[in-house]
Amino acid sequence: MRNITVGAAQLGPIQKAEGRQNVVARMITLLDEAASKGADLVVFPELALTTFFPRWYMTDSAEIDSWFEKEMPNAAVQPLFDAARKHGCAITFGFAEKTPDGHYFNTSIFVDKEGNIAGKYRKVHLPGHSEWDDNRAFQHLEKRYFEPGDLGFPVYRTLGGIFGMCICNDRRWPETFRVMGLQNVEMVTLGFNTPSVNSEKGGEGIEQRLFHHRLSLQAGAYQNATWVVAVAKAGSEDDHHLMGGTLIVDPNGHIVGELPGEDDGVLVHTCDLDETKFGKSTIFDFARHRRIEHYGLITERTGAEEPAE
Ligand code: ING
Numbered sequence: 001m002r003n004i005t006v007g008a009a010q011l012g013p014i015q016k017a018e019g020r021q022n023v024v025a026r027m028i029t030l031l032d033e034a035a036s037k038g039a040d041l042v043v044f045p046e047l048a049l050t051t052f053f054p055r056w057y058m059t060d061s062a063e064i065d066s067w068f069e070k071e072m073p074n075a076a077v078q079p080l081f082d083a084a085r086k087h088g089c090a091i092t093f094g095f096a097e098k099t100p101d102g103h104y105f106n107t108s109i110f111v112d113k114e115g116n117i118a119g120k121y122r123k124v125h126l127p128g129h130s131e132w133d134d135n136r137a138f139q140h141l142e143k144r145y146f147e148p149g150d151l152g153f154p155v156y157r158t159l160g161g162i163f164g165m166c167i168c169n170d171r172r173w174p175e176t177f178r179v180m181g182l183q184n185v186e187m188v189t190l191g192f193n194t195p196s197v198n199s200e201k202g203g204e205g206i207e208q209r210l211f212h213h214r215l216s217l218q219a220g221a222y223q224n225a226t227w228v229v230a231v232a233k234a235g236s237e238d239d240h241h242l243m244g245g246t247l248i249v250d251p252n253g254h255i256v257g258e259l260p261g262e263d264d265g266v267l268v269h270t271c272d273l274d275e276t277k278f279g280k281s282t283i284f285d286f287a288r289h290r291r292i293e294h295y296g297l298i299t300e301r302t303g304a305e306e307p308a309e
Contacts, residue, residue, distance in 0.1 A: 002160050002273040004187065006229055007034025007042040007089075010246040012263040013235035014051045020076040023049055027093070028083045030266050035087035037268045040113070040159060042084070044093035045191035045233035046123075046168045047106065049077065052193040052233065053096075054141045055240050057132050064145060068098035072109060072117070085115045090159060094167055094191045096145070097122070106146045108165045108191065112158050119156040121165040122149030125173050137197065138240055142169075153179040161186045161273040168192035171216045171230065174223070175298070181224030182286060186251075186273045188220070189229045196243035206243050213245050214255065222253030225279025227271045234262035251276040 009030040014023055027044060034042045047053075053067045072095065073081045084091045090112050097107035106126070110119035126148055128140030153176060155164040164180040167190055171177075180188060194213065196206040213230075221228040227250060234244040247258040248269045259267040283289075 003270050004159055004161065004273060005038045005040050005268060005270045006187075006248065007031075007037065007039035008229050008231045008246050008248060008257075008259065008267040008269075009034060009042050009044050010231055010244065010259050010263075010265050010267070011045050011048060011233045012265075013237040013242070014049075014233065016051045016053070016056075016238050018051065020049050024077055024080050026264055027080055030264055031080070031083050031087065031089065031091065034266045034268060035089050037266070038270075039087075039089055039266075039268055041090045041092070041189075042266075043189045043191070043229050043231045044091065045231045046094040046108070046193050047096060048093040048191060048233065049095050051237045052240070052242065054128065054145055055138055055195075055237075057139055057141060058145075065098060067145075068096040068104060070098050070100075072097070081111065081115055084111060085113075088113050090118075092119075092165060092189050092191075103150075104146050105149060106142065106167055107149075108167055108189075110156065110158065110163060110165060110189070118158045119154065119163065119165060120151060121154065121167065122151050123167040123170060124149040124153070125169045125176070127169040138195070140195065153183075155180055155183040155185045164188045166190045168194065171220060172212070174220065177220035177224045177226070177228075181226065181284070184280065185224065185226050186276045187227040187229065187271065189231075191231050191233070192245075193233045194243050194245075196241045209243055210245050213243070214247070217247065217249050218253040218255065221249040221251060222279070223284065225251045225276045225284045227251055227273070227276065229271075232259075232262075236262075251279050 094108040106123035112118040126142040130143040164185040244262045
């Protein structure tokens with residue numbers, strides 16, 4: 001048994017006018033609640049410190065920069081780091097990162113129980129578009145404000161196990177989980193901000209969005225024999241709705257808990273990392289079953305190409 005008690009700390013909406021200090025106070029409240037329920041690790045959403053600003057079309061560089069963290073930790077989030085240290089909890093959370101040499105990423109960090117940054121990930125799969133699109137009910141401009149991540153899909157040893165991170169749209173791409181699966185990951189944590197009404201006119205409804213969300217996470221967990229913890233920022237941000245669906249999936253692909261609603265809230269579950277062993281040593285014993293001599297197209301070809309005849 002290698003038990004990790006996880007607190008999936010969902011955030012309700014963050015309005016455009018809400019300051020980081022207020023958000024951090026909300027995060028500390030959730031951290032306190034999770035810690036009181038025995039959490040060793042508390043997982044927060046993607047872009048947890050601000051509203052989902054990629055919905056806004058901006059041209060002014062100072063305005064764009066105002067959404068990014070220039071250093072981590074910084075004064076605004078230090079209270080969160082201090083609270084985690086006080087509780088002896090590890091935490092993960094997402095934020096917009098501006099690097100000292102001027103690069104912009106949608107980033108997530110894993111802070112261990114000693115308050116050290118044990119892992120860092122930069123979102124690889126950026127959905128949406130980079131210029132204004134009249135055909136959309138609302139804009140989704142991650143390609144405008146972020147560069148694709150340059151760290152790959154790293155895993156790291158902490159809390160007695162092997163952990164990895166991804167962010168939101170990454171969960172829809174099987175390569176995300178497989179690259180971490182090939183490093184024997186035992187728990188993948190991720191945050192997401194998912195608009196619940198498709199940005200293209202006549203888009204899909206929230207039930208279809210939630211179905212695809214669960215499908216992607218359950219497949220990733222099962223096919224790589226890993227735990228998956230997915231945490232939403234949800235609710236209506238300046239009249240733009242984000243779906244909930246904070247949940248935890250076990251290494252057999254079963255959803256062991258899902259948080260209802262779209263407000264601040266914590267889902268706590270004790271996850272035995274040893275439950276990953278059976279899948280990794282039988283059906284998904286990659287060394288015994290995979291045939292990489294047939295998988296070339298996966299890394300040789302970006303877009304689909306039809307056969308000649
Ligand atoms: N959001 C969405 C996500 O991948 C999206 C974008 C929504 C893609 C619905 C496809 C369908 O969950 C982010 N932030 O990636």
